[in-house]
Amino acid sequence: MRQQISRELFSYWNVMRGARAAPERTRLDPGAIRPILADTFLLEVDSDGEFPFRVAGARVNALWRTELKGTSFVDLWRKEDRHSVQAALMAVVNGVAPLVGGARLRAPGDIRVDLEFMLLPLRHLGKTHSRVLGAMSPSRPVEWIGQTSAGPLEFLSMRIVDAPEALIFRPPPPQRSRPRLVVCNQVKR
Numbered sequence: 001m002r003q004q005i006s007r008e009l010f011s012y013w014n015v016m017r018g019a020r021a022a023p024e025r026t027r028l029d030p031g032a033i034r035p036i037l038a039d040t041f042l043l044e045v046d047s048d049g050e051f052p053f054r055v056a057g058a059r060v061n062a063l064w065r066t067e068l069k070g071t072s073f074v075d076l077w078r079k080e081d082r083h084s085v086q087a088a089l090m091a092v093v094n095g096v097a098p099l100v101g102g103a104r105l106r107a108p109g110d111i112r113v114d115l116e117f118m119l120l121p122l123r124h125l126g127k128t129h130s131r132v133l134g135a136m137s138p139s140r141p142v143e144w145i146g147q148t149s150a151g152p153l154e155f156l157s158m159r160i161v162d163a164p165e166a167l168i169f170r171p172p173p174p175q176r177s178r179p180r181l182v183v184c185n186q187v188k189r
Contacts, residue, residue, distance in 0.1 A: 081155035
C-alpha cells in the first residue's frame with residue numbers, strides 16, 4: 001500500500017473487524033474516516049458479477065463526472081480488463097481477504113494518472129458475500145477532476161494483503177491509564 005488513503009482505510013477496516021475475517025457493515029462509521037470519505041465507495045455483491053455502487057465518494061464520482069450509485073464497478077474498466085477485475089472482486093469476497101491493486105486512468109488528451117485501489121470485504125446482516133468497501137487514490141493530484149470525464153480504467157496489478165502485512169498497519173492498542181502517585185511535600189510554618 002503506497003497511498004495514505006489506502007493505509008488509512010485498511011487500518012480502520014482492520015480495527016473494525018477485530019478477530020473476525022470481515023467487519024459488519026453496520027459497524028462502520030463514516031465520521032471515523034471523514035478525511036478520506038470522498039475517495040471511498042461501497043459495492044454490492046450481485047449475482048451478475050457487475051458489483052454495482054451502493055455509494056461513492058465525491059472525488060470518485062468527480063473522476064467520471066457523474067453519480068455512480070447503481071453503476072457497475074466492472075463497467076468502469078476496459079473491456080479486456082473486466083474479467084480480471086471480476087476475478088479480483090471474487091477473490092476479496094470468496095477469500096474474505098483485502099486486496100490492493102494498481103490501475104491507470106486516462107483522460108482526453110492522453111493524460112494518464114496511475115492510481116491505487118483498495119478492496120475490503122464486509123459482512124452485511126451476517127452474510128459474507130454481500131458488500132465490498134473500497135477506495136481509489138491517484139498517485140498525484142488530478143488537475144482536471146470534475147472538468148472532464150475519465151475514460152475506462154486500465155488494470156495494472158493486484159495482490160492480496162496477507163496476514164503479516166495486515167499486522168503492520170494495525171494501530172497500536174490504546175494506552176491504559178495508570179494511576180500516578182503525586183507527592184506534595186507541604187511544610188506548615
